Amino acid sequence: VNKLRASDKVFAEELVLFLMEKTEAFKDTIAFGNDLDVQLFDDFPVICNDKKYVVLKKAIKDLSKDVDRIRKGEDESTNFVKNMRTAIEVMFRIVIQANPDIAKLKTSYHGENDFYYKYKCEIRQLVETNRLNDDIKQRYIQKGIYTNMINPYQGNTKDNAALILLYANKNSSSHVMKFVKDYDHIFVEILDLINLGNDASHGGKKYTEMHFSKEEAEQYYSQYENIVR
16 A cells, blocks of 8 residues: 555545545544543544544543553652643633533623622522532632633633533523532632642642542542543
């Protein structure tokens, strides 16, 4: 085949076309390039094949590499924390991209009047009505998160998480509400992961103490797989 590709231009073009057609035909059933044997890619080949999910694919690969190294006895705790933070951030972004109405909420909380009080009341209402993790209420009513959340040019993890919570509160029968109910602990853990990730990135106080055992790493990764599913 390689000899023909080099000597026969028509054959080479037909081969490229054939590969393109088959890649498109099987992109939902075969995880092309799954060289790390990541189960999520086999279960959802589109993540591995569709350019729309290229950032998610990289986040999953980086995280799974860290877990594999920890399984082998290497200490990848620092990278694991940073990559777990990134992986969850990417997931929140995808939730918002899949639900454009979430991003539109930004404009509902700023203007001539200060809607911070409205924001706080709705976060409290969400937590108390649905019996969610009470730490969500304590952490997300912070003025700093609200200020960043209403900024049309801002879009970090905490802001996106706040938007998802607000949308769930307004749409109690939506898939987003089910996501919040099933994984309410993630909305607390992501704030801790952000702090740990920043600490690891800058060599802070927790940097030298940070350690994840094989069991802990596998537990966190398993939870992340569930979120993706």
